[in-house]
Amino acid sequence: MLDALSERLQSTFARLGRGGRITEADLDSAMREVRVALLEADVNFRVVRDFIARVRERSVGAEVLQSITPGQQVIGIVHDQLVEILGGNEEPLLRAEKGPTKILVCGVQGSGKTTLAGRLALHLQQDGLRPLLVATDFQRAAASEQLRVLGDQIGVPVYAEEREAPAPEIGKRALAEAQRSGATAVVVDTRGAVALDDDFADELADLADEIDPTEVLIVVDAMTGQEAVTLAQDFDDAVEGTGIVVTKVDSDTRGGAVLSVREVTGLPIKFITTGERLEELEVFHPDRFASRILGMGDVVSLVEKAKESIGETEVRDVARRMQRGEFDLEDFLLQMQQVQEMGPLSGLLDMLPGAGQMKQQMQIPEIDERFWKHSEAIILSMTPAERRRPEIIDGSRRRRIAAGCGMQPADVNRLLNQYREAKKLMQVMTSGKGPGGLGKLLGL
Numbered sequence: 217m218l219d220a221l222s223e224r225l226q227s228t229f230a231r232l233g234r235g236g237r238i239t240e241a242d243l244d245s246a247m248r249e250v251r252v253a254l255l256e257a258d259v260n261f262r263v264v265r266d267f268i269a270r271v272r273e274r275s276v277g278a279e280v281l282q283s284i285t286p287g288q289q290v291i292g293i294v295h296d297q298l299v300e301i302l303g304g305n306e307e308p309l310l311r312a313e314k315g316p317t318k319i320l321v322c323g324v325q326g327s328g329k330t331t332l333a334g335r336l337a338l339h340l341q342q343d344g345l346r347p348l349l350v351a352t353d354f355q356r357a358a359a360s361e362q363l364r365v366l367g368d369q370i371g372v373p374v375y376a377e378e379r380e381a382p383a384p385e386i387g388k389r390a391l392a393e394a395q396r397s398g399a400t401a402v403v404v405d406t407r408g409a410v411a412l413d414d415d416f417a418d419e420l421a422d423l424a425d426e427i428d429p430t431e432v433l434i435v436v437d438a439m440t441g442q443e444a445v446t447l448a449q450d451f452d453d454a455v456e457g458t459g460i461v462v463t464k465v466d467s468d469t470r471g472g473a474v475l476s477v478r479e480v481t482g483l484p485i486k487f488i489t490t491g492e493r494l495e496e497l498e499v500f501h502p503d504r505f506a507s508r509i510l511g512m513g514d515v516v517s518l519v520e521k522a523k524e525s526i527g528e529t530e531v532r533d534v535a536r537r538m539q540r541g542e543f544d545l546e547d548f549l550l551q552m553q554q555v556q557e558m559g560p561l562s563g564l565l566d567m568l569p570g571a572g573q574m575k576q577q578m579q580i581p582e583i584d585e586r587f588w589k590h591s592e593a594i595i596l597s598m599t600p601a602e603r604r605r606p607e608i609i610d611g612s613r614r615r616r617i618a619a620g621c622g623m624q625p626a627d628v629n630r631l632l633n634q635y636r637e638a639k640k641l642m643q644v645m646t647s648g649k650g651p652g653g654l655g656k657l658l659g660l
């Protein structure tokens with residue numbers, strides 16, 4: 217999913233963070249790379265221009281150049297701006313206040329409308345509604361048959377007519393059927409044209425008038441890039457959309473459509489689909505999507521897992537201390553022990569935001585069992601006062617600690633450096649502004 221873009225952004229930021237402090241020239245050249253990466257991913261040029269300008273402005277305002285972890289800070293800003301162009305908060309599917317929730321699905325031919333209609337029916341069913349699927353497409357020979365097969369698969373009734381009739385009329389009769397059968401949701405599939413000509417626009421508008429839909433979802437095929445975004449705008453002009461669904465995000469797509477469509481049309485992305493199976497429908501979370509693009513892993517899942525195995529209050533407690541910068545060596549030790557308890561490390565690390573970078577900054581060659589054991593032994597060999605106030609550890613204390621656990625003073629030094637890096641990273645991550653908005657997730 218957006219692999220090429222994702223890899224380019226990540227390698228740009230990895231380079232930016234490597235040498236500690238950065239200059240304005242470093243920032244400029246990183247921004248140039250980001251710009252090229254976005255344009256090559258087929259993101260709308262105006263969206264790219266505004267995006268870069270905002271990231272630059274925030275970076276200067278946040279005094280990234282003075283920061284000790286500039287790379288991390290820039291990623292945090294880029295993440296926030298990505299979330300912004302993706303629409304900020306997630307926008308749930310609207311529900312009708314009275315009568316059935318009615319969804320009209322429209323878009324060009326082959327974009328994935330009929331499949332989406334089936335997916336939405338399944339989604340609504342899982343939400344406790346009783347959907348009715350409606351076929352209005354006579355253009356393609358087997359169009360209503362395709363919808364019937366989908367309906368059968370999920371046990372949702374399908375309203376279709378044998379003889380060709382204008383879509384608005386079918387819509388009207390379908391609503392009557394919905395009322396008769398007590399359906400609480402109606403999903404109307406439409407025919408697709410190759411482009412949106414006047415006749416087709418009129419037909420859709422009439423259908424929408426007849427149905428009075430709660431949602432008009434415009435389907436955007438990620439594989440067709442900018443063109444799909446332009447078409448979405450045309451559809452919006454014709455039928456007044458309420459939301460966008462981007463399909464085929466799993467394909468080897470460059471990603472431009474997903475990243476542009478919100479800014480260009482002003483409509484929220486409500487879902488993305490990521491495969492041919494019906495279940496491959498995802499409620500669109502701008503935040504999680506931005507994290508994925510930047511390789512920050514799935515923080516949400518990580519936090520869920522942590523809460524499960526460690527206990528929610530404890531997780532929040534440590535996170536709050538991190539946020540205040542009170543994270544001491546006792547916390548560091550506790551955290552290492554907890555992380556070990558949570559299960560196989562390799563799996564966990566994939567979920568950890570910026571795991572690759574963290575390993576790099578903390579200069580940990582490989583986080584394995586030995587690494588944990590050594591770190592633990594060093595901390596356990598310290599006095600409580602040293603653990604709480606690591607800054608008091610001088611040369612002679614270092615020698616004593618090393619002797620106490622059978623290691624070298626240099627090992628103690630390394631651990632202290634790792635602890636300091638971890639503390640800095642934790643502060644950025646839990647600030648709510650940082651990657652993944654960990655603080656927000658934890659309800660801080």
Ligand code: GDP
Nearest residue numbers: 325326327328329330331463464489490491492
């Ligand atoms: P319609 O003409 O707009 O109704 O499009 P269809 O629903 O018939 O879908 C066209 C093709 O795209 C079908 O082969 C679908 O299986 C496929 N398709 C739809 N959504 C996705 C998706 O998210 N990923 C992939 N890989 N294929 C999809």
Ligand code: MG
Nearest residue numbers: 329330353359
């Ligand atoms: Mg179709």
